[in-house]
Amino acid sequence: LQRNRVQPLIPADPQYSILIPKLGANAKIIPGINAANEREYLDALKLGVAQASGTGNPGEGHHIYLFAHSTNTFSNVSRYNALFYLLYKLEPGDEINLYYQGVRHKYQVTGSTIVDPSEVSYLTRTTDFETVTLQTCWPPGTTLQRMLVFAEPEIGR
Secondary structure (H helix, E strand, O other), X not given: OOOOOOOOOOOOOOOEEEEEHHHOEEEEEEEEEOOOOHHHHHHHHOOOEEEEOOOOOOOOOOEEEEEOOOOOOHHHOOOOOOOOOOHHHOOOOOEEEXXXXXXXXXXXXXXXXXXXXXXXXXXXXXXXXOEEEEEEEEOOOOOOXXXXXXXXXXXOO
């Protein structure tokens, strides 16, 4: 019997996926989704996490915007593919891994905020450095507000 065995991080899809160890989240990322087209993003969210069209890719030095469902009950997690239902538990320093074209990119959470759904400046912002924004609905299971979690590349990666 081995103790303290380390589980390898195996992405859902090495071409493009997100893996958040603290939350046990591991999902394919669907790129180029129009966040203003409800039918398009709802179809994408059935398959995984959506990447907003016009935002960057890991390793390119730009803003990466990813969004997914949340839910208020554990029993609905698989029903709604609610991959970000525990996003609120992330704290500064927590690890987020994005796998893109077979390469692992490590990020650290820097903070979070809750905003009104009409506040789109977070989605449309451009940066001259690499940053990740994760978005889900808040409170879980509603569409009243949006929870945003921010992360930056891990230093020394």
